Amino acid sequence: MKSFASRRLRNSVLTILAALSVAGYAWWCRSRLENPSFSTGYLLLGCLVFLALYNTRKKLPMLAWSNSAQWLQAHIYIALFSAVVFLAHIAWRIPSGYLEITLAVCYVATFVSGLVGLYWTRTIPPKLARVSEEFLYERIPALRNQVQTRAQQTVLETVRATGSETLGDFFSQRVQGYLEKPRGLGYWLRPTSKVRKRLLAELTEVTRYLSEPELKASETLFALIRRRDDLDFHAAMQWRLKAWLFVHIGLTYPLLIVACLHGWLAHLFYGGAL
């Protein structure tokens, strides 16, 4: 079994060689006062079509079109290669004209979203794996409800059994809101364990006033607060991984349409015989 490092090295070397060849070809053409725009343009369009096909591969898993991991490797390195082709195509200048600028913005947005996605897909999974449990995204709302119900039951039973309201008051004032309400936008964009730490610290402070049965209930509460935070963390991170893909694929279609339009117009206004 080949290591990821050797695969990365091989693919990087191949990509760099291909990119240098294209850049060299464009420079050579221009030095001969020839215009490489059509050749680099078609190469770039070919790259874009291939990159977009990956989503089709994903939609048809029953067809033996090699495995998805190989496709993704090709997708990543051809996308990196396409950046050099793109730069060669625009002759290392910011394009002029509304359509060209729109196309360039579409390409850059798609490319950057891809890079961001690549970074997230490599860095988020280890963070998720460090959480004590694995949660299916679709089941998280139901699990959150379970946590909230269990916490409420635990506290109510303790209050009924002991007659003391210390834990009950703390729960209703500090914890209940946390367990009932969804997290704010800030948490979804940048999840932190600040709230959990604060609540656990407050609960630790309260334990000095608790009776033996209440202490036992507070232990359950500690665990449930942690679990709720784990659920929120998983929800936020898994949502990010899904939302990113949605944006990246969403940008691909306008990019392809504008690219085809640009190619058609380029031929139309070329001036020479086609």
Next chain:
Amino acid sequence: MSLLEVAVERPQRWDVPFGDAMGDAEVDQLLELDPFYEMDASNFPAALPLRGILKNDTRINYYPSGGIVVREGDYGNSAFLVLRGGVQVVLSGLDLEVLGRQPIRKQGFFKSLAKMWRSEKLPEVRAQIRARQDLVGDNSDEVADLTQTRVFLQDVPRVLGDAHTATLKPGEIFGELAALTRTPRSATVLAKGEAWLLEIRWQGLRDLMRYTDSLRQHIEQLYRQNSLRVHLRETPLLSQLPTDALEKVVAATVFESYGNFEWHATFDAARQKRGEAIIVEPLIAEEGSPCDGILLVRSGFARLSHHFGSGQRTVAYLGKGQVYGLNEAISSAFGSELIARTHSLRALGYVDVLHIPQQILEEHVFPHFSRDSLAEVAKKHAVSCTREHCANTNGHLGGEQPQIDTPLLEFLVERRFINGEQAMLIDLDRCTRCDDCVRACAATHDNNPRFVRQGQRHGPFMIAQACMHCADPVCMIGCPTGAIGRDLATGIVRINDLTCIGCSTCANSCPYDNINMVEVRDLSGALLLDQKTHQPIHKATKCDLCADQIGGPACQRACPHDALVRMDLGNLGQLSDWVNR
């Protein structure tokens, strides 16, 4: 009852008899023959009469001269009794092509594409739920194992050449080993002249043995005798021995069994006792005891451990073909005193071992080797062990075999994941939870995913809840109809949907909860209910490893991040490579 529900007759065990030609006259004739003549029909329960078993779980097969009865390497689901004529057991391997093994049929490109459009939108839709012969119609593929084409060899003497063979006569039973232990056939059997054999579906054999002590004892005796000979021949240490020396070894070898065939019944309770599970595992050999020979693992798995602190630390596990105590036996033979065993060996589930006494090794085995060649043989028998242990023993135990971390090995052994030949292993450090694997599985199974992307974890590794196609598939043990069984050629454990009666025995037996019982619908989308009880009709479902798909399991092919792999967890080398990628 709502319009969305339809009452139908519940499938039954004997909806599809094993053979369609077994009438009352044939059963009467069988009852005149040994061993059925001696069976007491009153010992059988009313729901499972002797006549019923013979009528529904057996069939009489005719084989022309040279007809292949069973092929070496095929997974067997039945045993055979010679009724008339004789059969020849070929004890050395024959070319598989000569034996007519068929390639597995895969779905073509267009069929796969068309299937995508034809998939039902509702879950678990079935065109039919029973496998009555008159209803099977075009779907005969589903019961293909019952109507397999016979293959025969035309020039038997030329094909056999110098191959070592044995002849079985009327009244003798064979094939019981593979049928009862859910393992591949260990020899090819051909008809010698014209032969009539009674083929007994393994469920039937199990029930006959359960209610007839003499048959059980006879089968167990055969099982021990045949297993011993075959296994010794396959062992590198003994493979080069002269015939007379090997015969002496065979005569002195003791066959021992540890644990329970139906180990899954006690596994759940043992699993609850984290760390203490090892104590309840049957002890085969103890660390510190004098070395009295070697143990060859015939089938099943055994845990190799040694004292660590106040407990036992697992250092390796031994599977079929591996040897325990060889280094100690060699040192004892060439030293002045008996060496003590350096590790304990415990049965994980059910284990068959062959014990070759030290004296026999010293007299009939070791004299045929030089010390250097013995060291080479010991190297061949080295097992993969934990990294820490190999370092401590200077590679004495593991040699050049791949190594693995102790906690990961403990995790795999404690939970018996080592049983999995196609376990779904997910690297959570790479998995983006995109669910492409689940979607791919659903797309290839009529929109019904056949696994759950959850399971037990060890660090960043998760064993997902997907059928592992175990080395010892205990799910097959209780199935009353034989609906769950191994594919003859590949060994993939599959469920025949038409003969599954939804009894949940397999799902309850699976120690890993990898079989799901689902409520089924007809083509209109209505849930199917039992006419009598008005309870939903269930079917057992599980991963079939995309056996009919080109390219193998869709889940593995669909993973974009190399996070998911189907792997034999009994192969530590493969696991070690994957973990250290």
